Amino acid sequence: MLLVEVLEKLNILSAAAKYDVSCSSSGSNRKNKPGGVGNAAASGICHSWSQDGRCISLLKILQTNFCVYDCAYCVNRASNDLPRAAFTPEEVADLTINFYRRNYIEGLFLSSAVWPNPNQTMEALLRTVKLLRTQYRFNGYIHVKAIPGADWRLIAETGTLVDRMSVNIELPTSESLQLLAPQKKRENILQPMKLIGSQIVESQEERKQSRKAPSFVPAGQSTQLIVGATPDTDLRILQLSESLYRRVHLKRVYYSAYVPVSTNPKLPTLASPPLNREHRLYQADWLLRFYGFEAKELLNEASPNFHLQLDPKSDWALRNLHLFPLEVNKADYRFLLRVPGIGVKSAQRILTARRFHSLDFEDLQKLGVVMKRARYFLTCKGKYFGQIPYREEAIKEKLLAKPTKVENYTQLALFSDVENQQPVQDALTSITGEL
Amino acid sequence: MIIYLYDGSFEGLLTAIYEAYYRSEKPEQIMAQDSYQPDLFSQPRVIATDSDKAGKVYDAIERKISHEALEHVFYVYLSELPGLGTLIYRYLQFGWRVGADINGHLSLEPVREVLRISQKVGVERHRMLGLLRFKKIQGELYYAPFEPDYNIVGLMAPHFARRLADQNWIIHDLKRGLAAFYNQERWLIRELANNTGQLNWEENEAFYQELWQNYFQRIAVEGRTNRKVQRQFMPARYWRHLIEKPTQ
Ligand code: SF4
Numbered sequence: 001m002l003l004v005e006v007l008e009k010l011n012i013l014s015a016a017a018k019y020d021v022s023c024s025s026s027g028s029n030r031k032n033k034p035g036g037v038g039n040a041a042a043s044g045i046c047h048s049w050s051q052d053g054r055c056i057s058l059l060k061i062l063q064t065n066f067c068v069y070d071c072a073y074c075v076n077r078a079s080n081d082l083p084r085a086a087f088t089p090e091e092v093a094d095l096t097i098n099f100y101r102r103n104y105i106e107g108l109f110l111s112s113a114v115w116p117n118p119n120q121t122m123e124a125l126l127r128t129v130k131l132l133r134t135q136y137r138f139n140g141y142i143h144v145k146a147i148p149g150a151d152w153r154l155i156a157e158t159g160t161l162v163d164r165m166s167v168n169i170e171l172p173t174s175e176s177l178q179l180l181a182p183q184k185k186r187e188n189i190l191q192p193m194k195l196i197g198s199q200i201v202e203s204q205e206e207r208k209q210s211r212k213a214p215s216f217v218p219a220g221q222s223t224q225l226i227v228g229a230t231p232d233t234d235l236r237i238l239q240l241s242e243s244l245y246r247r248v249h250l251k252r253v254y255y256s257a258y259v260p261v262s263t264n265p266k267l268p269t270l271a272s273p274p275l276n277r278e279h280r281l282y283q284a285d286w287l288l289r290f291y292g293f294e295a296k297e298l299l300n301e302a303s304p305n306f307h308l309q310l311d312p313k314s315d316w317a318l319r320n321l322h323l324f325p326l327e328v329n330k331a332d333y334r335f336l337l338r339v340p341g342i343g344v345k346s347a348q349r350i351l352t353a354r355r356f357h358s359l360d361f362e363d364l365q366k367l368g369v370v371m372k373r374a375r376y377f378l379t380c381k382g383k384y385f386g387q388i389p390y391r392e393e394a395i396k397e398k399l400l401a402k403p404t405k406v407e408n409y410t411q412l413a414l415f416s417d418v419e420n421q422q423p424v425q426d427a428l429t430s431i432t433g434e435l
Numbered sequence: 436m437i438i439y440l441y442d443g444s445f446e447g448l449l450t451a452i453y454e455a456y457y458r459s460e461k462p463e464q465i466m467a468q469d470s471y472q473p474d475l476f477s478q479p480r481v482i483a484t485d486s487d488k489a490g491k492v493y494d495a496i497e498r499k500i501s502h503e504a505l506e507h508v509f510y511v512y513l514s515e516l517p518g519l520g521t522l523i524y525r526y527l528q529f530g531w532r533v534g535a536d537i538n539g540h541l542s543l544e545p546v547r548e549v550l551r552i553s554q555k556v557g558v559e560r561h562r563m564l565g566l567l568r569f570k571k572i573q574g575e576l577y578y579a580p581f582e583p584d585y586n587i588v589g590l591m592a593p594h595f596a597r598r599l600a601d602q603n604w605i606i607h608d609l610k611r612g613l614a615a616f617y618n619q620e621r622w623l624i625r626e627l628a629n630n631t632g633q634l635n636w637e638e639n640e641a642f643y644q645e646l647w648q649n650y651f652q653r654i655a656v657e658g659r660t661n662r663k664v665q666r667q668f669m670p671a672r673y674w675r676h677l678i679e680k681p682t683q
Contacts, residue, residue, distance in 0.1 A: 003642050003645065003646075006646065007645065007646060007649060010646055010649060010650060011649060011653055014650050014653050014654055015653050018653070018654050018655070018656055019656065031597075032597055032598060032600050034600075035601060036600070036601065037598075037599060037600065037601050037602070038598060038599075039597055039598050041564075045561070045564050045565045046565045046668070047565040047566065048565070048566070048651060048669065048677070048679055048681075049664070049665040049668045049669045049681075050651065050654050050655040050665070051652075051655035051660055051661075051662065051665060051681070052655040052656050052659040052660050052661050052665075053659075053660075053661030053662070053663070053664030053665045053667075053668075054655070054656075054659075055668070056651070056654060057565075059650070060654065095646065098639075098643045099643065099646075099647060101569065101571075101577065101599065101602060102568060102569045102570065102571070102577070102643065102647075102678075103565075103567050103568055103569050103579070103595075103599075104568070104647050104678065106565075137601075140598075257659075259656060259657075259658055259659075272658055273658055273659060275659065349541070352539045353539060353541055353542075355536075355539065356536070356539055356540060357542070363541075363542060366541055366542070366547065367541060
C-alpha cells in the first residue's frame with residue numbers, strides 16, 4: 001500500500017464517519033481461536049480519548065463516502081461538494097489488523113454511504129468482514145451498519161460474522177424524514193431492524209440449547225437519532241427509544257446533537273450543537289433502561305422537553321414529592337433507585353451495608369450517594385437532613401443553586417454519582433465509555 | 436513498637452501475616468525491609484520468607500474469607516504504596532473474624548482503604564489495557580514500553596496472551612525494569628533494564644504510526660472540543676508512550 005494514497009483515503013473516510021457517535025466495544029465475549037488474533041472484552045476497552053473527550057475504541061470508517069442519496073443533514077449527501085473516496089476490502093482489513101496488533105483499537109466500526117445501490121453497498125461490507133474473519137482470522141470486535149433496502153440474505157450473513165449491527169434511524173418521525181431525507185422511507189429503515197431483532201432473539205434461544213449454534217450479532221443492535229435538526233420534541237424521541245427497547249430488543253439508542261453541516265433552509269441555524277439537550281436524553285435513556293422509569297413519567301404533552309438545568313430524575317422527583325422523603329433503612333431497591341443522587345451501584349451498596357447496621361447520614365456519603373441532591377429526598381432513622389422546608393420550590397431552588405459547573409457532556413458524566421469508592425468491578429466499567 | 440520486616444515479595448508478606456497470627460509477639464506494623472528506617476522506639480523482627488507458610492495464608496484467605504478478598508490483597512500489594520503491609524494485616528485480622536462478608540463493612544477504615552487502593556490498581560490496569568502501544572521490531576516482535584504507577588505488568592500479560600496470541604511480544608515496565616515476555620505459547624516476567632538501546636523498527640512501522648496519528652487528529656468533531664474530559668480519562672503522564680499526540 002502506498003502511504004499517501006491510504007493516508008488520503010483514511011482522512012476522507014474517517015472524517016465522514018465521525019458523526020456516528022457509537023464507539024462502544026462492549027457486550028460481546030467473542031473468544032480468540034487457535035492461530036487467530038483478537039477477542040472481544042465484554043466490558044469494552046477505550047484505547048484513547050480524542051480532543052472532543054470521546055472514547056476511541058474502534059477504528060471508525062466508511063467503506064465509501066460516495067452517495068446516491070441526498071439527505072439534507074448529512075455531510076456525504078450527493079449534492080455536497082467534498083472529496084470522495086472508497087476503500088477496497090483489503091485496505092480496510094489491513095488497516096484494522098495492523099492497528100489491532102499495535103493495540104491502537106478494540107476492533108472495527110464499518111459503515112458506508114450508499115453507492116451505487118443498497119445491495120452492492122451491503123455486499124462490499126460483507127466482503128470486508130468476511131476477509132477479516134476468515135483470511136486474517138480476526139476475532140476482535142466488529143460493528144457493521146446494515147444498509148436499509150439491501151437484500152435480507154446479505155444482512156443476515158453479515159450478522160453471523162459481526163458482534164454488533166446498527167441501522168441508523170436518524171430522524172424520529174416520518175414527517176422529519178419526508179422533509180430532510182425524502183428518498184428514504186421509514187418502513188425501509190424499521191424493517192431490517194425488526195428482522196435483525198428477531199434473528200438475535202432466535203439465535204440466543206438456539207445457543208441456550210447448544211453452545212455450538214452460530215452466534216448472530218451477540219453484542220446486540222443499536223441505532224442513532226439526531227437531536228436538534230428537526231422540531232421533534234424530547235417526548236417524541238424518548239417514546240421512540242422506549243418502543244425500540246421493548247419491541248425490537250435494541251441494545252442501545254445513541255443520540256447525536258446535530259452539528260450544522262449545511263445551510264439548507266430546511267435545517268435550523270444553530271450557533272453550536274445542542275449538547276445539553278443530548279446530555280439530558282442520555283440521562284433519560286439511562287432511566288428507561290436501568291431505573292425502571294417510563295417515558296410518560298418523565299415527560300408529557302404539556303411539558304414535552306427536558307428541563308435544561310435539572311436532570312430528568314430530579315425533575316421527576318420534584319413533581320412527585322408525595323412519594324418522598326424515603327427512609328433509607330427501609331426503602332425497596334426499586335424506590336431507592338428513584339432518589340436523585342442514588343445510582344444503581346450506590347443503591348446496591350445501601351442494600352448490602354444495611355444488612356450489617358442501620359445507616360446514618362454520614363454512611364451514605366461513603367457509599368457513594370451524592371448528598372447534595374439526595375439529602376432532600378431521604379430520611380435516616382427517621383431524621384430529615386434537608387435543612388429546608390419540604391416544599392417543591394424550596395428544594396428546587398437548592399437543586400438549581402449551583403449552576404451545574406461546566407458539565408462534561410459525555411455519556412460518562414452520568415455516572416459521576418458512583419465515582420467514589422466503588423469496588424474493582426464497577427471501576428472497570430466506569431472507564432470504558434459505556435456502562 | 437514491634438515491626439515485622441519482610442523481603443518485599445508477596446510470599447514474604449504472607450509469611451509475615453502467618454507469623455503475626457501464630458507468634459505471641461504481635462507486630463504493630465508490617466513493612467518491606469528496604470522501606471524500614473531504624474529509630475529508637477522500634478524493634479524490628481526480620482521474617483524469613485517461607486513458601487509453605489505463605490501458601491497456607493494464601494489458601495486460608497481464599498477459603499475463610501473469599502477469592503475476592505485475596506484479589507484485593509494482591510492488588511493492594513501491587514500498589515507498592517507505603518503502609519500497605521500493615522493495612523493488609525489489619526484488613527485480614529478483621530477478615531478472619533467476619534469471613535466472606537468483609538467487604539460489606541464499609542464503615543471500617545481498613546476495609547475502605549483496601550477497596551480504595553485495590554480499585555485504583557484495577558483502574559490503572561484497565562486503562563493500560565487500552566493505552567498500551569506496541570511497535571513492531573524487525574524479526575516479528577512487538578515491543579510495548581510503559582511506565583505505570585503500580586506494578587501491573589503481571590496483571591496485563593494474561594489479557595494480551597489471549598488477545599495477541601499469534602505474535603511475539605514484550606511489555607516493558609521501564610519504571611521497575613520488569614518485562615513480560617510472550618512467545619506465542621507462554622508468558623513470563625523477567626527483569627529487563629530500561630536501556631534497550633537503539634531498536635530496529637520494522638519497515639512499515641512508521642507508516643502505521645502516521646496513519647494512526649492522522650486518524651486520531653481527525654476523528655474529533657469540531658465544535659465539541661473537550662480537553663478536560665480527555666485529560667481526565669487519559670492523564671498526561673501516560674502520553675509519553677502513546678503514538679498519537681493529544682497536545683496538538
Ligand atoms: S444515505 Fe447515508 S451517507 Fe448518504 S446522504 Fe443519506 S445519511 Fe448521508
